[in-house]
Amino acid sequence: MANLKQTKDSKAHSMGLHKEVLKGRTQQVFFNPEEAENFFYYGAYDVDFNKRTEIDAKDLTCNKLNEKINSFMQEGYGTIVVKNPQGKHSLGVGILNKLNLIFEGSLGYFGIGCIDGPVVRITGRVGWSCAENMMAGKVLIEKNAGSCFGAAIRGGDLICKGSVGARTGIDMKGGTIIVGGDAGAFTGFMMQRGRIIILGDAGINLGDSMYDGTIFVGGKIKSLGSDAIQSKLTPQDMDWLRRKLKVAEIGSDFDVSKVTKVVAGKKLWNYDQLEPTEKKGAI
Amino acid sequence: MAKKKNKKIKKVSKAKEKESAREKMIGQHIGYRYDVNLLPDYKKITPFLKKYVEHMGWDDLNWLEDIHMGYEEGRPAVFDRNANGWVTIPKKIKLPNSQQDRDMIARELLIKFQMSPRHPLVDLKKAYRKS
Numbered sequence: 546m547a548n549l550k551q552t553k554d555s556k557a558h559s560m561g562l563h564k565e566v567l568k569g570r571t572q573q574v575f576f577n578p579e580e581a582e583n584f585f586y587y588g589a590y591d592v593d594f595n596k597r598t599e600i601d602a603k604d605l606t607c608n609k610l611n612e613k614i615n616s617f618m619q620e621g622y623g624t625i626v627v628k629n630p631q632g633k634h635s636l637g638v639g640i641l642n643k644l645n646l647i648f649e650g651s652l653g654y655f656g657i658g659c660i661d662g663p664v665v666r667i668t669g670r671v672g673w674s675c676a677e678n679m680m681a682g683k684v685l686i687e688k689n690a691g692s693c694f695g696a697a698i699r700g701g702d703l704i705c706k707g708s709v710g711a712r713t714g715i716d717m718k719g720g721t722i723i724v725g726g727d728a729g730a731f732t733g734f735m736m737q738r739g740r741i742i743i744l745g746d747a748g749i750n751l752g753d754s755m756y757d758g759t760i761f762v763g764g765k766i767k768s769l770g771s772d773a774i775q776s777k778l779t780p781q782d783m784d785w786l787r788r789k790l791k792v793a794e795i796g797s798d799f800d801v802s803k804v805t806k807v808v809a810g811k812k813l814w815n816y817d818q819l820e821p822t823e824k825k826g827a828i
Numbered sequence: 829m830a831k832k833k834n835k836k837i838k839k840v841s842k843a844k845e846k847e848s849a850r851e852k853m854i855g856q857h858i859g860y861r862y863d864v865n866l867l868p869d870y871k872k873i874t875p876f877l878k879k880y881v882e883h884m885g886w887d888d889l890n891w892l893e894d895i896h897m898g899y900e901e902g903r904p905a906v907f908d909r910n911a912n913g914w915v916t917i918p919k920k921i922k923l924p925n926s927q928q929d930r931d932m933i934a935r936e937l938l939i940k941f942q943m944s945p946r947h948p949l950v951d952l953k954k955a956y957r958k959s
Contacts, residue, residue, distance in 0.1 A: 582876065582879075582940075583940075583943040583944070584879075584880055584883045584884070584939075584943060585943060586942065586943060586949075587943075587945065587947065587949065587950040587953055588953055588957060594885060643883070643884045643885060645885060662884060664885050664886070680891060680909075681884075681890055681891035682884075682886075682890065682891075683886060683887070683890065699891070699894075699909060700891025700892075700893075700894055701890055701891050702888075702890060719891065719894035720891060720894065721893070738864050738865075738894060739894065757864055757865065758864075758865065759865055781867055781869075782867065785867040785868075788870070788888065789888075791887075792887040792888055808865070
């Protein structure tokens with residue numbers, strides 16, 4: 546028994562499990578005001594936007610293509626053009642670096658998920674759950690997107706110039722989703738933070754069970770979901786909308802003053818005294 | 829960091845906020861301790877943040893639009909999503925009263941913290957990162 550315990554300990558140590566300093570949510574960490582100016586995460590690559598290369602994805606699996614993108618970033622390429630993506634799934638995922646990535650064609654499902662930093666342009670369409678769990682960066686899709694567009698995104702700008710499917714921005718916790726066309730049913734379902742802009746019409750149950758965040762709709766709303774209510778558009782909202790639409794490269798002639806603003810009614814909020822820690826974690 | 833006039837930190841007074849029936853019943857404030865929907869005022873952007881945005885090739889504050897100066901244990905702090913914890917502002921950093929100014933400072937400090945070699949994720953990456 547004693548030997549077994551010793552073996553477990555040494556294996557855990559060899560895997561580095563005891564080196565971590567993260568102590569959980571209640572850790573008291575202080576900023577160091579003398580921190581040096583640095584724009585790179587630990588382990589990120591220093592890439593040059595002017596250094597450009599191309600990849601033909603025709604005969605590549607998604608794993609191989611993603612590995613190639615990574616190795617080009619390691620070599621310092623800051624602009625990568627992917628030709629013939631042919632609707633393959635899970636392309637361009639997990640990029641935690643600044644990068645200018647261009648897909649000449651369409652992507653399948655779960656494209657460019659879990660990214661933190663890159664600017665991605667897709668000339669075609671995208672399948673389900675495009676940019677799910679996106680952390681930062683900008684993604685611009687020239688045509689339409691499938692359902693669960695921007696599922697659980699936490700930050701960055703996700704733009705679809707065309708229309709999007711159902712449950713767009715489901716469970717989003719930050720960032721901005723911008724749709725040039727129409728959005729399907731249950732858009733903003735259970736959203737917790739962030740903003741959604743729809744220039745066209747919105748389907749049934751818009752913002753159903755939303756905790757927080759804001760939805761701006763330029764067209765008609767088929768119906769509001771449970772606990773989603775209309776709110777007054779402020780001049781600050783309008784300034785921000787004009788700025789964001791410029792960033793999104795759409796709606797240059799769009800009249801932002803006619804937008805309907807939808808927020809959470811907060812009547813479904815049901816925290817009690819036993820849940821303060823969970824409440825903190827939701828932020 | 830832009831130089832700001834040093835003023836006393838203004839604490840959010842819970843008494844002034846409207847209490848819902850539910851809050852009265854449970855005797856506890858519901859929700860966030862700051863306005864998570866506050867849109868950034870780009871006139872207040874600091875030179876450091878401008879440089880960061882330019883470096884990343886973005887057009888605006890991007891994900892930093894969702895970063896605000898909040899409170900933890902009654903002290904100003906920023907939530908770091910990468911470490912999943914609140915990072916407290918040291919007492920020697922004096923904060924302005926305007927929430928917009930405070931948010932810009934929070935964004936700047938958060939970037940500096942996340943990119944620091946002392947960030948908790950550095951040790952995790954060293955231990956678990958695929959080569």
